[in-house]
Amino acid sequence: MSKISSADKGPRLPARSNRIVLILAFVALLSLALVAVYGRYTELKNQTTAAADRESKTSYVAPLPREIYHGPADAAIVLLEYFDLDCPYCKEFHEENEAILMRQFEGASVAFARRHMPLTYLHPQAELKAEALECTMTQSSKSREEVIDLLYTTAIGTIDEATKSLVGRFGLEEKAFTSCLAQGSSKEVVGDDKAKGAIQGVSATPTFVIFKDGVERARVVGNNGKEIYAALRLLVAEQ
Secondary structure, X not given: OOOOOHHHHOOOOOHHHHHHHHHHHHHHHHHHHHHHHHHHXXXXXXXXXXXXXXXXHOOOOOOOOOOEEEOXXXXXXXXXXXXXXXXXXXXXXXXXXXXXXXXXXXXXXXXXXXXXXXOOOOOOOHHHHHHHHHHHHOOOOOOHHHHHHHHHOOOOOOHHHHHHHHHHHHOOOHHHHHHHHHOOOOHHHHHHHHHHHHHOOOOOOOEEEEEEXXXXXXXXXXXXXXXXXXXXXXXXXXX
């Protein structure tokens, strides 16, 4: 019986080579694991950032009494419009769909509210109109809606034009009105509305942000009465 010599068993890797191969394999596996962990960390970080962005854009600030024009002040559902008095689509909503929606949800826990969002890069005089509205309401006993009706249909580019259009019509004290506009007494009100809109990510008018119990549930951009109605109807049905 012949014996197999060590030379006949085939080549052998030195023990040191085996260790190097094992170390390289371990490093490769560790690198893959680190890449996977970092990828998951990045994904979670991005999700957290996106959630924070969404939260900042939908932060709810309950409407002030001056902002609510229909419905109960403590309504569970709030249709909040960001509007520009020189925006033709805001004017269309005001004239075409606003009254219809108010009738459709009469008696429901739905409040209709407005905040100023004058887009001065499109409508340079819109901010003056917004300020004129607020200055008028500091004196006038007329309804806010009546003043808005006039401002939507009147071109106002200067304080003089605002004075001629509003003082006599609404029985205002002229000196107090012009002083209000000239000194910027209502700028803070308009600026506060714009700041709230910026936080909520509003960049076009009209934008309707629909809240229920302080949480944004829908958003409609433009004069789309059917879409607004559908969103409100769904929320009312949940109650």
